[in-house]
Amino acid sequence: xxxxxLSLALALAVSACAHTPPDDPSDPLEPFNRAMFSxxxxxxxxxxxxxxxxxxEVVPDLAQRGVSNFFNNLKEPRNIVNGLLQGKPLQAASDTxxxxxxxxxxxxxxxxxxxxxxxxxxxxxxxxxxxxxxxGPGWYLMLPLLGPTTNRDLMGRGGDYYxxxxxxxEDSVDLPMTALDLVDTRSRYLSADxxxxxxxxxxxxxxTAYLQQRLGxxxxxxxxxxxxxxxxxx
Amino acid sequence: MKxxxxxxxxxxxxxxxxxAPLAPDATVKQATEEIRDLIRANHQAYSADKAKFYAVVDxxxxxxxxxxxxxxxxLGKNWRTANEDQRTRFANAxxxxxxxxxxxxxxxNYDSVEAEFQPLRLAADANDATxxxxxxxxxxxxxxxAFAMRPGSDGEWKIYDVIIENLSLxxxxxxxxxxxxxxxxxDGLIQRVESGGDYLKESAKGA
Numbered sequence: 504x505x506x507x508x509l510s511l512a513l514a515l516a517v518s519a520c521a522h523t524p525p526d527d528p529s530d531p532l533e534p535f536n537r538a539m540f541s542x543x544x545x546x547x548x549x550x551x552x553x554x555x556x557x558x559x560e561v562v563p564d565l566a567q568r569g570v571s572n573f574f575n576n577l578k579e580p581r582n583i584v585n586g587l588l589q590g591k592p593l594q595a596a597s598d599t600x601x602x603x604x605x606x607x608x609x610x611x612x613x614x615x616x617x618x619x620x621x622x623x624x625x626x627x628x629x630x631x632x633x634x635x636x637x638x639g640p641g642w643y644l645m646l647p648l649l650g651p652t653t654n655r656d657l658m659g660r661g662g663d664y665y666x667x668x669x670x671x672x673e674d675s676v677d678l679p680m681t682a683l684d685l686v687d688t689r690s691r692y693l694s695a696d697x698x699x700x701x702x703x704x705x706x707x708x709x710x711t712a713y714l715q716q717r718l719g720x721x722x723x724x725x726x727x728x729x730x731x732x733x734x735x736x737x
Numbered sequence: 738m739k740x741x742x743x744x745x746x747x748x749x750x751x752x753x754x755x756x757a758p759l760a761p762d763a764t765v766k767q768a769t770e771e772i773r774d775l776i777r778a779n780h781q782a783y784s785a786d787k788a789k790f791y792a793v794v795d796x797x798x799x800x801x802x803x804x805x806x807x808x809x810x811x812l813g814k815n816w817r818t819a820n821e822d823q824r825t826r827f828a829n830a831x832x833x834x835x836x837x838x839x840x841x842x843x844x845x846n847y848d849s850v851e852a853e854f855q856p857l858r859l860a861a862d863a864n865d866a867t868x869x870x871x872x873x874x875x876x877x878x879x880x881x882x883a884f885a886m887r888p889g890s891d892g893e894w895k896i897y898d899v900i901i902e903n904l905s906l907x908x909x910x911x912x913x914x915x916x917x918x919x920x921x922x923x924d925g926l927i928q929r930v931e932s933g934g935d936y937l938k939e940s941a942k943g944a
Contacts, residue, residue: 526813528914543907702912704812708912708913710912711909711913712904718903719902719904724903731908732905733813734813735809736810736812737809
């Protein structure tokens, strides 16, 4: 019974995942999303941004790079699994090499020695894999505190849980790590703040940026023209 | 006779190759070099007289962009219903606002970043090309940059979109402008864009 309900919910969710261009997406929950967006911006302004700013000022650059490398290294299993699921065995093999090399010679991932050894970093996740399988983004969603996503990418996050540290590390360790990852990531996007603040409509700016960035990632920087530009006006 | 035909054909094809327009990546490289040399030589004069610098950008850089096609892509479905006067006015106003928004950044950062171009493979009869480059910055990860290009009416390759880390300039403006058109119509948008490059910033205060 449970299983039947689950598959029905999944089928409904997938059927809602139409292909829409980033500038004209399916956003039926827009009023709710906008409310969440202003809540998130408030939380960011008073909590996350100040923390990320002090982090950027206080922590030396070298240590910051170590933190970024460390978390990037923990994402390699996700890259490997999804690289394989997307039919990129060579890339998955290279990412396996990265994971082994950086975890050992790179001092548990603090240093990214693999990039210098000719194995560049990739970025794959289960949402991209679903996209590669032909599933469109579906509805745009703005989640409280978690930020922008779509029906498809939300399902993807569920899959990514199993290739992340969550199931294998105790919460008392995993939660502070997740917080540090968040602060570190946020500190790298401080320079994007003025872009959002100066947009005609910050909500639409973030929505378009998120959807474009995901579309680009699904197609490894080479999205099909009709998905990218939609109605070209001719 | 046949013996002469091949060399003759070769010479002919060489001749036509020389007259042919620059390849897309060479076009971008050359344009970048030219404007950098100009800024290097005249940095003080340009900083003192912004209007002069905007005019230089208009003369040197803008011809490498397909302004009308960019305007068409940015308006998207609204381009079809726009009349000729609206199209021209919008294209011109949008071009000017872009110059005003980006020229200052260009003047400030022209020497602090290096562009590393990726080799471009292109079929001889291609009518669309994407030139990819990496912007190398000091103490910061590189930025991926792409120029979408197509042949213009004069046969030279022209840029019609700039894509920074998967974010397309055309798509960004289209979604923003679409919202504005829904609110105040196409003429309202054109007026707003014509009123100055600051329309990007003014709106922020209300948000």
